[in-house]
Amino acid sequence: MRRSGLARVTSAATHLQVFAIAGISAVLLIRTYLASTGYPRLGGGDLHVAHVLWGGLLMATGLVVTLTFLGQGARMGAALLGGAGFGTFADEVGKFVTTSNDYFYRPAAGIIYVTFAALVMLAQWLKARTAYTGTERTANAMNTALAGTISGLTAEQRRNAIRLVQDSGDPLDAATVRLLGMVPPKEAVGRVRLWVSGAVAWLERLIRHPAMVVVAVAYLVVRAPLPLVGLVLENSYDRPTLMGEPERGAVIGLATSAAVTVVLCLVGAAMLGFSRHDRLTAFQILNLAILADILFGQVFAFIVNQFSAVPGLLADLLVLLVISARIRQLRYQEPENRPG
Known part of the structure; x- marks a missing residue:
């Protein structure tokens, strides 16, 4: 079996959607807050701390989370932090496409919309591309087992992971199925997950x-x-x-x-x-x-x-x-x- 250097994550579409939703929410919250407060400046004199800097800080924090911690919780947290940071950054696009640093540049709203629309389309495209390679199937099943060692696995998570690799004939996949069977079950589903599912x-x-x-x-x-x-x-x-x-x-x-x-x-x-x-x-x-x-x-x-x-x-x-x-x-x- 040919092993490639990169493998897609089966949950990529979900995380991209979370990233986009967090970014869109950040833009709308910032615009609403600034309009309701008269567009205040953070700083005095010649100093102005633009919120694009806070966006960069949030994106860096999301990256640090993915580089530091294991598991789906860390990946979801990074998607939220990174998305909010990207939205905060993108909100000031008008300042970077005009010589006058015009935050109120009218086409900026269209630029922001196109950016997030492209992200959503990418997420939908990834969701439609379900033909994963054998390497990707094995890697994602193992990744699920890895996440399960941290927080346990629900019956659905275990079933979906096993379905990726069962009956492939690869000894590594057979070992992965046995590993998934040994991962402890998730003891309880959180209230937030129940609320979202409902x-x-x-x-x-x-x-x-x-x-x-x-x-x-x-x-x-x-x-x-x-x-x-x-x-x-x-x-x-x-x-x-x-x-x-x-x-x-x-x-x-x-x-x-x-x-x-x-x-x-x-x-x-x-x-x-x-x-x-x-x-x-x-x-x-x-x-x-x-x-x-x-x-x-x-x-x-x-x-x-x-x-x-x-x-x-x-x-x-x-x-x-x-x-x-x-x-x-x-x-x-x-x-x-x-x-x-």
């Missing part, structure tokens, strides 16, 4: 409810043309900003993305209304519409509307969860509905 289960039930599907489709059809309506009525954006640079380009980009989203929404909704036999394709088109808005439209929305675009993004993400769940359900049912 919240996730509740969210999954919610997004699979038929009423949520109706609400999601209605939201898409109504919300998609709003940027175009706002431009026509000149009520959604301030006129001097609309005519200025670089926001004029952002507004044009927002309008173009909105037009594409509207067309896709209308096609998908029409297929749902008039065709009962190709609902999977209809929902896939609606899924493409919401992805177009999230990946392109929201970039320009953050430049034009700044961080007031956050509620719209959260609504888009919820709709994406609902439609994606419906697509998975239809794909699961599809073989049963085929004749013969």
Whole structure:
């Protein structure tokens, strides 16, 4: 078996998502705090301690944690610290892309959004790539056993690790299975883990409810043309900003993305209304519409509307969860509905 120098961690997608969520939360908390306190300066005279320095300190702390401690707890803690630090650092991007060190540089919101959107997309891509090599399977199973010696293993953790290496025919994998069987069980599941598991289960039930599907489709059809309506009525954006640079380009980009989203929404909704036999394709088109808005439209929305675009993004993400769940359900049912 060929051994490579690098091996992917099966939990990489989860840790990247935590990193991104911590970073996004840091940006929003900092912006909210600074706006509510009148943007105070930390320091006096010519001294100003920018919070980008605190971001660097948090990222360094996260790195030190991963270099010092073993186990999944240390890796998760590093993801939280590193993500919060990266968000604190990224919040001041406007100062580093302008000659005037302008924290309020309007495209900075779009730059921050693109950065974290890329992180989330990377996490989703890693989650979809499940074809691990034999070396990676062995290494991850051993890593689970290592973590178990620190805090014990739940039945699910032990089962998933054994599934990675069982019946491979490799003596090392057989020894790993025996090692996993010797690791003591986790005595109790923490309250936080129970709360998170319960919240996730509740969210999954919610997004699979038929009423949520109706609400999601209605939201898409109504919300998609709003940027175009706002431009026509000149009520959604301030006129001097609309005519200025670089926001004029952002507004044009927002309008173009909105037009594409509207067309896709209308096609998908029409297929749902008039065709009962190709609902999977209809929902896939609606899924493409919401992805177009999230990946392109929201970039320009953050430049034009700044961080007031956050509620719209959260609504888009919820709709994406609902439609994606419906697509998975239809794909699961599809073989049963085929004749013969």
